[in-house]
Amino acid sequence: MALLIIKIAVTLATVLALAWLAERLSTRVAGVLAGFPLGTGVALFFLGYEQGPAFAADAARGTLLGFIGAQALALAFAASAGQNRIKTLVLSLLAFVVVALPLSLLDLPLWAALLASIAFTLVAHRLMRHLADTAITLKRRPGWGVHIARGVISGLIVVGITSAGYWGTAALSGVLAAFPVTFFPLLAIIFWQHGPAPAQTLVKHYPAGLGSLITHTVAVFWLYPLIGVYWGTLGALALATLWSFGWLAWQRRNALA
Structure with missing residues (x-):
């Protein structure tokens, strides 16, 4: 129970922080950082803690x-x-289910799964690059009701998805762990409060943020069996952090050039 509370608390804090960042700084930055492996990282950590690093x-x-x-x-x-x-939100969820669940039936080696993931990331990035970058105009600061709504939305998704990740085979658990636990609540919050344009900015930059998730996941594959769940998690998060800030720095440099 204590571990479940920690998992929910970390994810909720991440969703709220990203929403705050999108409202006050940049939806582009929030979209990239939404790919940081906190939801997925927590799910894989708990799978390793409860069922073993292998x-x-x-x-x-x-x-x-x-x-x-x-x-x-x-x-x-x-x-x-x-x-x-x-x-819109229901169709988005259905898209994940229709695409992800059949993929859980595949037993691909790491290199094949990695290539497929990278290839689709490049395709998704290309398909959404035409979307405009729209900042959020904050007319007034959100009240307590908004913060409570954010907590309820993200909390329900965290409990439902990460709990389901412990059922079935390792492949099914892994696929469910890929559900955008932090990104989807953030997307729903921005879409509901500020309309489709800022929310589309988030999804436009989401594939770039997935580089962090992909880096983290490959690191988990190699590090968990070698150095265990705790050190493996720290190492994987460190590599994911390097990717996220390296990508943002590269984008900033190109923007200034």
Whole structure:
């Protein structure tokens, strides 16, 4: 129970921080950082803690394929975002389910899963690069009701998805761990409060943020069996951090050039 509370608390704090960042700094930056492996990292950590490092490392192969489903979610949102918010969010969730669950039946080696994940990331990035970068104009600071709503939305998704990640095979657990636990609540919050344009900015930059997740997941595959769950998690997060800030620095340099 204590571990479950820690998992929920960390994820909720991340969602709230990213939403705050998007409102006050940049939806582009928030979109990239939304790919940081906190939701997925927590899920893989708990799989390793409860079922062993080998199980989590095996699940990591499924997680790489699950990222294809996560990007299908982003693409479905970009294509359907409009005034009907509930329909758009439901279609996005269905896109993840329809794409990700069949992928959990595949038993691909790491290199094949990695190549498939990278290839789809490049495709998704290309398909959404035409979307405009739209900043959020904050007319007034969110009240306590907004913060409570954010907590409820993200909390329900965290409990449902990460709990489901402990059922079934390692491949199924890995694919479910790829669900964008922090990104989707953030996307729903921005979409619901500020409309489709800023939310589409988030999904536009989400594939770039997935570089961090892919780096983390490959590191989990190699490090968990070698140095264990704790040190393996620290090492994987360190590599993911290098990717995230390296990508942002590269984008900034290109923007100034």
